[in-house]
Amino acid sequence: MSWSPSIHLVVEDERHDCEQMCIYNFPNNQGRYLTSTTYTIGTKMSIVNPYLRLGAYDLKPLIRIDDPLSIVMHNESERVLNMCRCCNQPNAPHVCGRCKQARYCSQECQVMDWKTYEHKLLCKKQ
Ligand SMILES: [Zn+2]
Ligand SMILES: [Zn+2]
Structure with missing residues (x-):
């Protein structure tokens, strides 16, 4: 198994439930950039592709994104x-x-x- 970096976020869904979200397969050198500029607090995003909703090891729901391109960021004015x-x-x-x-x-x-x-x-x- 190869180690791959992931970004962990806590997101709020349309029902105002907080869920954990993990994003994989982003370009290695962009992790820091993404967490500091793209996935910042208050940002709205939609996930367009089917994604995995896992009952993780601790039984909390976890959204796993394997393709960062499936995340569509909403525009600045909605932020x-x-x-x-x-x-x-x-x-x-x-x-x-x-x-x-x-x-x-x-x-x-x-x-x-x-x-x-x-x-x-x-x-x-x-
Ligand atoms: Zn402080
Ligand atoms: Zn307050």
């Missing part, structure tokens, strides 16, 4: 800008003071993300 990482509201005015990346609509959301959703593990001082 949710500055989405609150906690409650998904657009145009969240507050920015995390440490990483300057995470956005929040309110102090409560920021505290919640830090404690409950473990932003502290992702947050890096800029």
